[in-house]
Amino acid sequence: MPLHLTPREVDTFIGFLDDGFCICEIITDAAGRPVDYRFLQMNPQFEEMTGLHGARGRTALEMVPDLEPVWIETYGRIALEGQPQRFQQSSEAMGRHFDVYAAPIEPYGRFAIQFRDITATKQIEVEREAALAEAQHLLAELNHRVMNSLGTISSIIAMESRVREEGEGRQALRRIHARVQAVANLYRRLNASGSIDTVCSRDYLVQITEGLAASIGREDIRIEARITPMRLSTRIAVPLGLIVNELVTNSLKYAFAENVSGTVTVTLDHDTPGGLRLEVRDDGQGLDPRPRSDSGIGQKLVRAFATQLGGDPVIDSGPGGTVVRLRFPNA
DSSP states (O other): OOOOOOOOHHHHHHOOOEEEEEEEEEEEEETTTTTEEEEEEOHHHHHHOOOOOOOOTTBBHHTTTTHOOOOOOOOHHHHHHHHOOOEEEETTTTEEEEEEEEEEETTTTTEEEEEEOOOOOOHHHHHHHHHHHHHHHHHHHHHHHHHHHHOOOOOOHHHHHHHHSSSSSHHHHHHHHHHHHHHHHHHHHHHTHHHHHEEEEEHHHHHHHOOOOOOHTOOEEEEEEEEOEEEHHHHHHHHHEEEEEEEHHHIIIIOOOOTEEEEEEEEEESSTTEEEEEEEESSSSSOOOOOOTTTTTHHHHHHHHHHTTTTTOEEEETTTEEEEEEEEEOO
């Protein structure tokens, strides 16, 4: 139902408004189509927010000859069809952006407009979006450079490893190379996907496990990756990838005797609401209590990276194999 306001009620109402306010009547052609509208009454904020002076009794197109047709069409529907409407609309002709509530009033063909000039707010939004786009561009460029730098470092380590004689030093270089590769894989995925801060869990972790399987040279050991596809932030992906690298490497190197086949299974899925669960399991011979050549650095790294994720790894090992479970928040 249209609002019915007396002149006194209108004067009282608009006098208390901080927003711009005006009462208009729609102008139609011979066929009843809206072609313009006339300003009948307005408050002082009207001139301040529109920049239109002396508008009383004049039409919108008289005041703004290049006014966009959408204004007349919208107000025509409101005045003639009797449906109030809230909307935001820019006007290039007026150089402003408005937040508008318009409603039909009596007599038929008239409507009231309450509005606010939100040009400054919109400009801030545009500038913020531009700044965000620039920041994303810079971050993408940084990711690309980090990827290239890690690739160079990885190649140097691999070259150094190849010229060393087989022994503890060469094995240490191989472990370092695998760790660098785990991080480099993340940046390759970011670069390939066009994302700057998230990576697909399955693509990322499968690439790590496949790289480890190829480097160990054990065709009799199979790696199964049961990874639930999801987007991982780089804050989670980096330590998670390094944990998977360490645990799978340990299984491939120590869980199976020579000529003994086996399986290493990597699982990542949703756990409690907002949480994730990582499990790395092998069906090998279990943990050897004797000190290893790497002095337990791998386990120390796993615990350090797990702390970054907000979790604590639980290790269960026996004659049937070893399983490491880690629960952590996905935030």
